[in-house]
Amino acid sequence: MKERPRHPFIPPPRQDTVRRELTVLLREENLTVRELSGLVGIPEKEVLEHLEHLRTALHGRLDMTPPRCLECGFSFQKRERLKKPGRCPVCHSGRIIDPSFTIG
Structure with a gap:
């Protein structure tokens, strides 16, 4: 079996920095970390660091x-x-709506 040669990952060229792209997106609408990750093309963990x-x-x-529990409605306000x-501290459910972000 013949192995393919591995090439280093080369990120796509960017017009702006990642933080500038995030800032522009967050000024336009309310987005979750997952949505931002898909739009900017970086992992969710990196999006959290930039946020x-x-x-x-x-x-x-x-x-x-704030995130909110789908089972009991608990909102993580603080x-x-x-x-x-x-998990939810009230009902211990793992069904939680992701927090979303915007620049006000």
Whole structure:
């Protein structure tokens, strides 16, 4: 069996920086981390890191629609972390709507 030669991953050329692209997208509409990941073409973990930086750089103008449990309706209003929680503290369900972000 013949192996194919491996080539290094070459990212597509960008017009702007990733953070600038995220900023433009978040000024237009309310998006989740998964949606941002697909639009910008980077992993969700990297999107979260960039959002943390943007939250600091924008001095609190990054607005988050909090995640909400689909089973009992619990809303994570006081949650500071940007990552989606694993389980609901009330009913322990894992069915949670992702938080979404926008720049206000």
